[in-house]
Amino acid sequence: QVQLVESGGGVVQPGRSLRLSCAASGFTLSTYAMHWVRQAPGKGPEWVAIISYDGSNKHYADSVKGRFTISRDNSNNTLYLQMSNLRGDDTALYFCARDRSAAGRGGMDVWGQGTTVSVSS
């Protein structure tokens, strides 16, 4: 079945780095744009980043621009989020999500269960 599974979360000190992965199965990853969305404890979702189907276009929320990098390996059906210079306000449950379209803005129709990132000294 169509599925997204995130991994790579954990507890990390401020200023350190972490890389999240999102393994896709049941569909052809290369056909869809992909997103990262995060949700801080007790808060609503916050959109983080999007990458087009072929990786040629990437966009970021202002809160992570210059610190986070989204990438994809379509041959291995995997999406990534490289996070650097982490801060306390990056603490959240991080979801990957599939866009209905190749370029984005089609609605996020498949979501993973999320991986937790906790930034603390």
Add this chain to the structure above:
Amino acid sequence: DIVMTQSPVLLPATPGEPASISCRSSQSLLHSNGHNYLDWYLQKPGQSPQLLIYLGSNRASGVPDRFSGSGSGTDFTLKISRVEAEDVGVYYCMQTLETPLYTFGQGTKLEIK
């Protein structure tokens, strides 16, 4: 930045009765191509968000037809024709017109009376 404002924040609903949620944007979400870049999501307790409505009024695959989306420009509405117990959770609207800053509303929590 486009600000999304939902109302009400808390929605007590009666099973079998209709319910509606309003979402207003600080700027028009109507693109020159005729699409309204507004989606609706439901996050059930302990679950990931799920897409209900995309581009303002299109029901996502597998979504019951008791859910409908309407509106254009800056004013949008999500309607549930007959609330069921499984509809509890937090509903979010989200605009995708402004790239790269997609923004969610603050959420509307639907609970059963």
